[in-house]
Amino acid sequence: MPESAWGWLIVVYLFLAGSGSGAFLAAVYCDLLAPDWSKSLARAGSLVSGPLVTIGTICLVLDLEAGLWEPWRQIYLAKNLSSMIAWGVIILSGFIPVALLYAAALNEITFVGKIARKYIRIIEYVGSALAVATATYTGVLIAVVNGVPFWNTPVMPVLFLASAISTGLAAAMIVAAIIDASTIKTLSNFALGHVIFLAIEALVLMLLVFMSLTRSTEAAISANMLISGVLSPYFWVLVVLLGILIPFILSIVEYYEYGEMPKSLVIGSDLLVLMGGMSLRALIIFSASPPQII
Amino acid sequence: MKKFGMTRRKFLAGAAVGSASLVASSYMSFDAWAATDTVAEDVKVTPTLCDACGNWCAINVYTKGGRIWKATGNPIAGLNKGKVCVKGHAMLHDVYNKDRIKTPLKRVGANRFEPITWEQAYREIGSKLKDIIARDGVQSVFLVQYPEGNEDLTNRFMNALGSNNVFSHASTCFLPRNIGWWLTTGAPKPEQDLENSRHVVFIGRNPAAGLQLRMLVDMAKAKDKGAKYVVVDPRFSEMAAIGHQWIQIKPGTDLALLLALANVMIKENIYQKDFIEKYSVGFDEWASKIDYYTPKWASEKTTIPEKVIVKLAHDMAEAAPSSIIHRGYHGAMGTQYKNSLQLVRAAGCINGLLGSYNQKGGMFNAPKVKLGKLAPEKYPGVPELDMPMSDGSGDPDKYPITPVGLGITQAIPELALAGKLKAGFVYHNNPLRTCPNPARMIEGYRKLDLLVSFDYVLSETASLAHYILPESYYLERDDVVHTNHCYTSKQVAIRQAVIKPLYDTKPMVQILTELAPHCGVGEYFGFTLEEYNRAALAPLNISLEKMKKEGVIDLGGEWKPGEPKFSTPSGKLEIASSILQDLNLPAVPVWEEPLVSPNSKDPYEFRLIHGKQAHLTHARSINQKYLKEITTLNDIARVWIHPERAKALGIKDGECMTISSSVGKGRARAKVTEGIHRDCVFLPSGYGVFAKNLEKAFGFGTSYNDFLPTYFDPVLGHVMANEIIVRVEKTQS
Amino acid sequence: MPRFGIAIDATKCIGCHSCRVACQNQNGLEFTETFNWIKDKERGKYPSYDKEYVPLQCNHCGNAPCERVCPTGATYTTPEGVVLVNKKTCVGCKYCMEACPYKMRIILHKAGIVVKCRLCIEMVREGGTPACVTTCPTQVRIFGDLDDPNSEISRFIAESGAEPLRKDLGTLPHIYYKRS
Numbered sequence A: 001m002p003e004s005a006w007g008w009l010i011v012v013y014l015f016l017a018g019s020g021s022g023a024f025l026a027a028v029y030c031d032l033l034a035p036d037w038s039k040s041l042a043r044a045g046s047l048v049s050g051p052l053v054t055i056g057t058i059c060l061v062l063d064l065e066a067g068l069w070e071p072w073r074q075i076y077l078a079k080n081l082s083s084m085i086a087w088g089v090i091i092l093s094g095f096i097p098v099a100l101l102y103a104a105a106l107n108e109i110t111f112v113g114k115i116a117r118k119y120i121r122i123i124e125y126v127g128s129a130l131a132v133a134t135a136t137y138t139g140v141l142i143a144v145v146n147g148v149p150f151w152n153t154p155v156m157p158v159l160f161l162a163s164a165i166s167t168g169l170a171a172a173m174i175v176a177a178i179i180d181a182s183t184i185k186t187l188s189n190f191a192l193g194h195v196i197f198l199a200i201e202a203l204v205l206m207l208l209v210f211m212s213l214t215r216s217t218e219a220a221i222s223a224n225m226l227i228s229g230v231l232s233p234y235f236w237v238l239v240v241l242l243g244i245l246i247p248f249i250l251s252i253v254e255y256y257e258y259g260e261m262p263k264s265l266v267i268g269s270d271l272l273v274l275m276g277g278m279s280l281r282a283l284i285i286f287s288a289s290p291p292q293i294i
Numbered sequence B: 001m002k003k004f005g006m007t008r009r010k011f012l013a014g015a016a017v018g019s020a021s022l023v024a025s026s027y028m029s030f031d032a033w034a035a036t037d038t039v040a041e042d043v044k045v046t047p048t049l050c051d052a053c054g055n056w057c058a059i060n061v062y063t064k065g066g067r068i069w070k071a072t073g074n075p076i077a078g079l080n081k082g083k084v085c086v087k088g089h090a091m092l093h094d095v096y097n098k099d100r101i102k103t104p105l106k107r108v109g110a111n112r113f114e115p116i117t118w119e120q121a122y123r124e125i126g127s128k129l130k131d132i133i134a135r136d137g138v139q140s141v142f143l144v145q146y147p148e149g150n151e152d153l154t155n156r157f158m159n160a161l162g163s164n165n166v167f168s169h170a171s172t173c174f175l176p177r178n179i180g181w182w183l184t185t186g187a188p189k190p191e192q193d194l195e196n197s198r199h200v201v202f203i204g205r206n207p208a209a210g211l212q213l214r215m216l217v218d219m220a221k222a223k224d225k226g227a228k229y230v231v232v233d234p235r236f237s238e239m240a241a242i243g244h245q246w247i248q249i250k251p252g253t254d255l256a257l258l259l260a261l262a263n264v265m266i267k268e269n270i271y272q273k274d275f276i277e278k279y280s281v282g283f284d285e286w287a288s289k290i291d292y293y294t295p296k297w298a299s300e301k302t303t304i305p306e307k308v309i310v311k312l313a314h315d316m317a318e319a320a321p322s323s324i325i326h327r328g329y330h331g332a333m334g335t336q337y338k339n340s341l342q343l344v345r346a347a348g349c350i351n352g353l354l355g356s357y358n359q360k361g362g363m364f365n366a367p368k369v370k371l372g373k374l375a376p377e378k379y380p381g382v383p384e385l386d387m388p389m390s391d392g393s394g395d396p397d398k399y400p401i402t403p404v405g406l407g408i409t410q411a412i413p414e415l416a417l418a419g420k421l422k423a424g425f426v427y428h429n430n431p432l433r434t435c436p437n438p439a440r441m442i443e444g445y446r447k448l449d450l451l452v453s454f455d456y457v458l459s460e461t462a463s464l465a466h467y468i469l470p471e472s473y474y475l476e477r478d479d480v481v482h483t484n485h486c487y488t489s490k491q492v493a494i495r496q497a498v499i500k501p502l503y504d505t506k507p508m509v510q511i512l513t514e515l516a517p518h519c520g521v522g523e524y525f526g527f528t529l530e531e532y533n534r535a536a537l538a539p540l541n542i543s544l545e546k547m548k549k550e551g552v553i554d555l556g557g558e559w560k561p562g563e564p565k566f567s568t569p570s571g572k573l574e575i576a577s578s579i580l581q582d583l584n585l586p587a588v589p590v591w592e593e594p595l596v597s598p599n600s601k602d603p604y605e606f607r608l609i610h611g612k613q614a615h616l617t618h619a620r621s622i623n624q625k626y627l628k629e630i631t632t633l634n635d636i637a638r639v640w641i642h643p644e645r646a647k648a649l650g651i652k653d654g655e656c657m658t659i660s661s662s663v664g665k666g667r668a669r670a671k672v673t674e675g676i677h678r679d680c681v682f683l684p685s686g687y688g689v690f691a692k693n694l695e696k697a698f699g700f701g702t703s704y705n706d707f708l709p710t711y712f713d714p715v716l717g718h719v720m721a722n723e724i725i726v727r728v729e730k731t732q733s
Numbered sequence C: 001m002p003r004f005g006i007a008i009d010a011t012k013c014i015g016c017h018s019c020r021v022a023c024q025n026q027n028g029l030e031f032t033e034t035f036n037w038i039k040d041k042e043r044g045k046y047p048s049y050d051k052e053y054v055p056l057q058c059n060h061c062g063n064a065p066c067e068r069v070c071p072t073g074a075t076y077t078t079p080e081g082v083v084l085v086n087k088k089t090c091v092g093c094k095y096c097m098e099a100c101p102y103k104m105r106i107i108l109h110k111a112g113i114v115v116k117c118r119l120c121i122e123m124v125r126e127g128g129t130p131a132c133v134t135t136c137p138t139q140v141r142i143f144g145d146l147d148d149p150n151s152e153i154s155r156f157i158a159e160s161g162a163e164p165l166r167k168d169l170g171t172l173p174h175i176y177y178k179r180s
């Protein structure tokens, strides 16, 4: 019997769609609440969001086997609305143009951007809704799969949303630090965002794993794979230690140091968050364990 | 939805491609797909016989657009009753295997071959053969074959030459089984009415993997009606999986179990007295010796609890006369132990105690069809040869009751090394892989001045031959009419070509008729296969056309239960065998130790036993990709070992073990299972191909023959295949 | 309209894999592609040791998760209750493979589509029997109409108490098992 049907392309897709929508939310947040001192972060977030989600979507398309070589088949992709992929298609086809438009608008790129600039608030509200939908949807996509009991829990979308925001924030912060080095100081304000969302992520992850241990035999198999089985080194090192704990501590330090932390450490911490987000998705996909049927 | 489709297409096809053209092209492509799919290709059905194992089941083969597609079973065929097994389905594909031999070949070096014409091959073989006969006499020529179907004509060829050195797989497969039943009942292969049996004991017979489809169909029906199956086996076989009771026995000790069963039945007076009195000889002699073989005694020998033995005897007796011990085949009763002959004898006698002969649900002799023969006026018959074979078969001083024409195949290399055999033909047989001790086999076969193989691939043996005359695959050829499908009624069946030969190959009968003149025996082969088959069918009033249209024809003549008949010297069931008596062998079944026994104190020592798997035929079909996939997917080429023994050796499930015996060494991964006796390890027998030209199979797994010394059972000369002591260790990496 | 199903008497299965290859030929599958799996299960210690072979294939669920998640609607249920994949509209997203709790779907990489047991729909619509059923030497498989109380399959299920695998999943399979 085939083991897991989905591989790295789907992992990357889940990750990029999540971090892309997270970046969008971060950008909107900055633009709405702290427009003067967080401009560069808003700009960075808006600039990465669209491309990330787009690349993620390319990964999804690349993973389609018939739909890649005979792309017209993709016409059917949103035919069955009880499928989360169909919803994903609808949400993404709304979100990608809006995210790209937002980047254009916020950064006043081309005449399109200039025109869109006038409607920036509408774009931000609509886009935020779509971004939350995208981030949540990536979790729902796998949460509705009763073929994998470990995934089949409402906690999953919450986890994916929290992780999307952390990774989106991280992506935006890295780009902000690159395009505008002077921004480091102001960035430390957002380290608090990391602290909060990493904490939420850690809590939800704990909840997922510990509930799975008792939820069903198969969910427990998956959970055990993560905490003590073949995948445990990756889980503890890549996700828990490097992906959550260290960035969590660094973010606290960063927040209190108020811009005194070296740039490399700031960027390093954000890179770790991204790496952790990616590893988290990979491990969730690869720890899938089907119901025991005989 | 459409919008999104386009968004994605942008990434793929580029923005330049207009959606209109895409949609248009998409519709074109849909039609293209539909075209390959729904256009009805011409489907043809040809009834023929499978040759993927020796059962020759009757199958209907479908072609689609001229290409072999699938097969279904012929429902009237006595051998398979509408079924086709896994090999029967998979080996259909082998007609397209690129490993096939495509033209006659001449060997020009170690594993180097050159294509030659049939004419050149016939000429060179003919002249070499004549030289050898002139120099070393005709008894230096032999044929070794898996005798079925065309055997009448291959034997004719040998006898025409003047040699009766016709060998077969008998000494590696069934010899004691056939001789044992023949001595006891007069028939070497009595059948059993499994559809009506109420209680069947399988002693080392596993029809659920050593497949016989009819048996399985019958048993499935009988099981629904309440029949009970008891499986005596050192391991939990596939038959055990559908049986009612698995009795785990220490290998090589079944004879002790049967003697104790007889003991209980006789002591407790629960045997069929009427039958014994009326239809048997030697009961009193046996009864006088049976006292010794108490369940307690047998329990020590076999490791089966006394209670289980006594209960089994009761259960068997209770279901009599629709109660039998199965006739057996290769396992335990076949060529596996020094005491196999006595074991079969004991089984035959117990079936007498159960009074099951010619009873409903008992044992019976299948009705036989008498085929016609070529008219001797037109086609001269071959001379009768009345002499022992070179291996001593039929020789009063060597193997007096081993039939001439079956032979002791592992003697061929010994005889070649001794200079007694010089030229050989190998037909539908692969002695280098299916006989013990391959190193010795190779050494002996190498000594031959002429070796001709008629294989369809470069098997181990073909790879050593001087000439290979490729027979057409069974789906490409016609063969002689045969009567193998007789079971409860008389049946005739025929194999015929489903497709034309893909390459320059020929049916065996044509090869023989064309080769014969070059060997100086053309006068005996002046007929065609068609003439031969018409002559065979003539007395049955069946035209060849009708035969080919139907594939199998049932002639009626149903077996009915009735008065038992035995064609032994006494005309009775010979509990005491007059023939064995004359040979100074124990006349009634008595205990005999196996040849070897593992030292139970040595944690490394085991007996090596083997057995079939349903998806593999001997060691030949692991080269077929559909079949090999079943092995790899399910990881079933592993060697079975008992958990406690494995633990003592530090071997975990799936780990590699090194296995060695006095003649060989090999590796296999462990299957640690409660389903095996702790005295032995079990190796599935379909692996260990060392023919380099069989691409899929080469080097995959190992074979029991690699560990088996060259033995000759003292009475019959068979290989005693399970008399192997091996040392098992965890492989040090 | 009949409602097709298969009852599997696993107590008769010898694990011979004849069904697997019969099906591969019937459906023109490559050697690595299959709609049937035979899994074995060992239990206990001698003398109560036992091993069982369980043939597995798509269960043609009455409430099929694979169908629910299929974005293109390529997976659909016929009026006879047979779950099929339309190979012209499947995009090969493999969502259905993840969603099937029984893991009874495979992807054909060459065609890029996901397939599975088709209950030999062409043959059975014409009154025939699926290839895996006809070939099984021990008559493990009984094909028929689950809605006809007098069909062989319905009687077998009633008498043997055969049940679907993992009934608790709520998938309402059309394949029933008698287990040892």
Ligand SMILES: Nc1nc2c(c(=O)[nH]1)N[C@H]1C(S)=C(S)[C@@H](COP(=O)(O)OP(=O)(O)OC[C@H]3O[C@@H](n4cnc5c(=O)[nH]c(N)nc54)[C@H](O)[C@@H]3O)O[C@H]1N2
Binding pocket: B053, B054, B173, B174, B202, B203, B204, B205, B206, B207, B209, B210, B211, B212, B232, B233, B234, B235, B237, B249, B250, B251, B252, B253, B254, B328, B329, B330, B331, B332, B334, B336, B609, B610, B611, B612, B613, B614, B615, B616, B617, B618, B682, B722
């Ligand atoms: N699939 C398939 N079917 C075949 C064939 C094939 O190659 N493949 N070949 C055909 C031929 S030629 C033959 S001869 C038959 C063989 O058919 P069988 O004789 O049924 O086959 P084996 O598997 O050799 O042996 C049967 C059992 O004997 C057990 N055994 C070994 N030692 C002992 C012992 O000391 N005592 C007892 N009680 N049991 C023991 C083995 O564990 C095994 O389960 O199959 C025929 N059918």
Ligand SMILES: Nc1nc2c(c(=O)[nH]1)N[C@H]1C(S)=C(S)[C@@H](COP(=O)(O)OP(=O)(O)OC[C@H]3O[C@@H](n4cnc5c(=O)[nH]c(N)nc54)[C@H](O)[C@@H]3O)O[C@H]1N2
Binding pocket: B051, B145, B146, B169, B172, B173, B174, B330, B427, B428, B429, B430, B431, B433, B434, B435, B454, B455, B456, B457, B459, B460, B471, B472, B473, B474, B612, B617, B618, B619, B620, B685, B686, B687, B703, B704, B705
């Ligand atoms: N390793 C191993 N050895 C065994 C056994 C085993 O299971 N494994 N089983 C034992 C038993 S029970 C038996 S009966 C014997 C069987 O012994 P063999 O008869 O030697 O066994 P097969 O493997 O069937 O070999 C058949 C040969 O015929 C060739 N062949 C196949 N189809 C055709 C055809 O259509 N025409 C021609 N001309 N040739 C063809 C195959 O390529 C192969 O080389 O082996 C015994 N020895």
Ligand code: SF4
Binding pocket: B050, B051, B052, B053, B054, B055, B056, B057, B080, B083, B084, B085, B086, B087, B088, B089, B211, B212, B213
């Ligand atoms: S048992 Fe299988 S392989 Fe042997 S002849 Fe019958 S169908 Fe062919």
Ligand code: SF4
Binding pocket: C057, C058, C059, C060, C061, C064, C065, C066, C067, C083, C099, C100, C101, C102, C103, C104, C105, C116, C171
């Ligand atoms: S078994 Fe799996 S593939 Fe078949 S219908 Fe049920 S969910 Fe779908």
Ligand code: SF4
Binding pocket: C069, C070, C071, C072, C073, C074, C075, C085, C089, C090, C091, C092, C093, C094, C095, C096, C097, C113, C114
């Ligand atoms: S792979 Fe095909 S059948 Fe499966 S969900 Fe996707 S589109 Fe539907």
Ligand code: SF4
Binding pocket: C022, C023, C024, C026, C027, C035, C036, C057, C116, C117, C118, C119, C120, C130, C131, C132, C133
């Ligand atoms: S019903 Fe047909 S398609 Fe399904 S497993 Fe059986 S043979 Fe294959």
Ligand code: SF4
Binding pocket: C012, C013, C014, C015, C016, C017, C018, C019, C020, C038, C053, C055, C135, C136, C137, C138, C139, C140, C141
């Ligand atoms: S054909 Fe029948 S006995 Fe053989 S594996 Fe399939 S279901 Fe089991």
Ligand SMILES: [Mo]
Binding pocket: B169, B172, B173, B174, B330
């Ligand atoms: Mo055999």
